Amino acid sequence: MPALIDLRKRIRSVRNTQQITQAMKTVSTAKFKKAQRNILERRPYWHNMPDMVLDMARWAERKDHPLLMAREEKRLVALIVTSDKGLAGAFNSNLLEKTDEELANRSEKANISLILIGKKAEQFFKHRSYPVLRSYAGQIQNMTEEDLKDLSRYLMKLFVYSETDAVYAAYNEFKSILAPKITFLKLLPLEFSQTAGGMDSLPPDWDPSRVCLLESVLPLYFENQVFHCFYESAAAEQAARMMAMDNATRNADELISDLTLLMNKLRQASITTELLEIMTAVDALAKK
Amino acid sequence: MSQDLPETMHLKVIGPRKMAVDEKVKEVYLPGLDGYLGILPGHRPLNTFLGKGELSFGVKGSLQRIPIEGGYAHIFPDQVLVFVQFSEHEA
Structure with missing residues (x-):
C-alpha cells in the first residue's frame, strides 16, 4: 500500500505533466x-x-x-x-x-x-x-x-x-x-x-x-x-x-481521478483504523 | 465537326496559393505570347504559354478581368485550365 503522502506527490506530478501537455x-x-x-x-x-x-x-x-x-x-x-x-x-x-x-x-x-x-x-x-x-x-x-x-x-x-x-x-x-x-x-x-x-x-x-x-x-x-x-x-x-497531446491530457485526467479515488479510500481506511483503535481503547478502559 | 459543341466551358484559374476562378463560362480571353487568344466553347485542344497581361472571362457582355504575370493554359473543348502567376496586387 502506498503512503498517503506518496499519492499526493504523484497526483501533483501528474497534474504538472498535464499542464505541459495542455500547453503543447x-x-x-x-x-x-x-x-x-x-x-x-x-x-x-x-x-x-x-x-x-x-x-x-x-x-x-x-x-x-x-x-x-x-x-x-x-x-x-x-x-x-x-x-x-x-x-x-x-x-x-x-x-x-x-x-x-x-x-x-x-x-x-x-x-x-x-x-x-x-x-x-x-x-x-x-x-x-x-x-x-x-x-x-x-x-x-x-x-x-x-x-x-x-x-x-x-x-x-x-x-x-x-x-x-x-x-x-x-x-x-x-x-x-x-x-x-x-x-x-x-x-x-x-x-x-x-x-x-x-x-x-x-x-x-x-x-x-x-x-x-x-x-x-x-x-x-x-x-x-x-x-x-x-x-x-x-x-x-x-x-x-x-x-497526441489531447490524448495525453485526457489520460492525465483519468489518472488523476483514479489516484484521487485511491487516496480517498486510503484516507478513509486510516480514519476507520484510528477510530477502531480509539473505540477499542475506550471499551478496554470501561471494562476496568 | 459533326458532334454538338458544348455551350459552356469550365474555367479554372489557379495560382500557386490561390484558386481565383472555378466556374462555367462562355468565353475566355488569354494573353498569349503573340497577342490575345479568344477561346469559345468547342475550341480544339491547345497547350500554350501565357504572357503578361489581362485574362478576361465571362458570359457575353459582362467580362471579369484578372491581371496576370504569365503562366500556362491547357485548353479543351469544354474545359480551360490556366496556371498563372498573379500580379503583385492581385495575390
Missing part, C-alpha cells in the same frame, strides 16, 4: 491552423496540375524531355520527410517502418541513397547501410520555399545526369486530424499512361512547341511535388501532435 496542445493547434491554411491554399495548384502535365506527357514521347526518361531502376533516391520533434504519437514510427519495408523490397535490385528531412529520419537511418546524400535535420522550422526549390533542382539534376534512375518520396499526407495517410510514391520518372483516353483523342496544338512547353512545365511540376510532400507532412505533423 494549444501550441500545436495554433501551428496546425497555420499549416492547414497553407496546404488548403496550395492544394488547387497541386491537385489540378497533374491534369495538365500528365495530359501533356500523354502526347509527348519519352525522349522529349529528360524527366520523362524511364530507365531500369538500378539506383534510386528516396526522399523521406519526417519531423524534427517527437511527441506526435506514431507519426514518424509508422512512416519509417513502412518506408524501411519498401526500401528493403527494392534494395536487392537497386542501390538506394537517401535524402532525409527531419531529425527522426536521421536517427532512424543512422544505423542502416543506405548512404545519405543530404540530410535536413533540425531545419524543418526554418526551411523556406527557396530551400525546397534548391532540393528539387538537386533531385532533378541527379536524375537528368543519370546519377539515379528513379526518385521516390515517402511522407505523411494530411488526410484528417485523426490520422495521416502514409504515402510512398515515385516522383521521377513521371508516370503516365501513354494510351490516349478521355473525352477527346484529338491531338492538341502546342504553342510554341511541345518540347519547349514541357521544358518549362515539367520542372515546375516536380518542384510543386516536392512542396506537396513537405507541406503536407508539416500539417500532418501538427495534427498528429495535437491529437
